[in-house]
Amino acid sequence: MRLYVTHMKEMNPSELNIKTDEIRYIASSVRYDLREGVDDLTVRITNEGVTKIKQSQTILIIVMAISIVFIFVTLIFNSLVWGFDMQAESDRSLRLLDLMPVDENEKEMIFLPSMRTGYVKMDKEREQIMEIGKELIEFIDNKGHISELMSHFNQLMIQTYRTFQAEEKEMRNRKYDLEYAKEHTLIHLLLRQRLTMLGDQLRSSSGKLDSIRSTVRRTLSRLYDKHFCIQDIELVEEMIPPEERVMKNFGQDGDQQAENVQDGDAQSNLESTL
Structure with missing residues (x-):
């Protein structure tokens, strides 16, 4: 450039x-x-x-x-x-x-006279639930080892499942009203779910049982009361014929008497058939 x-x-x-x-x-x-x-x-x-x-x-x-x-x-x-x-x-x-202060009836699970339906087949299974639950609560009070405690709790769950299955089978065999049967089965499911939740709380405690002992104990002691006192009573009154039911008796003597009455009725029916 x-x-x-x-x-x-x-x-x-x-x-x-x-x-x-x-x-x-x-x-x-x-x-x-x-x-x-x-x-x-x-x-x-x-x-x-x-x-x-x-x-x-x-x-x-x-x-x-x-x-x-x-x-x-x-x-x-x-x-x-x-x-x-x-x-x-x-x-x-x-x-x-x-x-x-705790009322005596709140200290343990008791199969009250008002829970008896008069149908021995159901009453025996339901009473077994309360007996196992009573042992479980006593074990909680004694602060037993968590593994043994869960063993008792599993027994309660198994007995509850077996009892509810027997009731549901009874409803199917007797062709109980489908709507009422469905409602009763749903109550069984809810009770088992609540029982499972209590078991999860006990299982998660892992040595800290004291922190949840009162909660689980109080809930468990009243878990079955409404179902046994009201709903099962209504179920038996509507589903089981009066001739298959006996008068409500108190205590083990009453259970034995009820069994004898039902055995006698069954024997009489068999003889009349023959």
């Missing part, structure tokens, strides 16, 4: 115009230099902006990480304090529950 400028000094100025090759070359060179300069400046500005953004991102990540760690540490600290306070309040509540 300098050669062109030097050469133009020797030319006649009157011969120079916009269409002259030298002028056109110089103009294109200037435009090219300007474009290159602008492009280089743009690249520098862009690179500097990217660098600043990366630095800002790094600083932001560091600040966020520090904030998260601080929040996490604060949460753990507050949770520990809250947990210790709740444990202390729980222990205090359990001690207060132990000091509360």
Whole structure:
């Protein structure tokens, strides 16, 4: 380009115009230099902006990480304090529950006279549930080992399942009203689910039986009361004919008397058939 400028000094100025090759070359060179300069400046500005953004991102990540760690540490600290306070309040509540006066009937599971339906086949199975439950509550009170406790609890679940299955089979065999049978079966399912939840609480205690002993004990002692006192009584009255039922008697002597009466009725029916 300098050669062109030097050469133009020797030319006649009157011969120079916009269409002259030298002028056109110089103009294109200037435009090219300007474009290159602008492009280089743009690249520098862009690179500097990217660098600043990366630095800002790094600083932001560091600040966020520090904030998260601080929040996490604060949460753990507050949770520990809250947990210790709740444990202390729980222990205090359990001690207060132990000091509360309890009615004699609430101390254990008892097959009350009002629970008897007069249908010995059902009463024997239901009474067996209460006997196993009574032994389980006594074992809880004695603070036995968790493995032995769960063994007793499994016996209660098995007896409950067997009793409810027998009742449901009885309803099917006697063609009991489908709607009422479905409702009664649903109650059986709910009771078994509640029993399973109590078992899960005992199983999860893993050596800390005292912390849930009162809750499980009180719930278990009244788990079957409504079903045995009301719903089973209504079921037998609607499903079992009066001649298959006997008068409600109290105690084991009453059970033996009821069995003898039913055995006598069965023998009489057999003889009349023959």
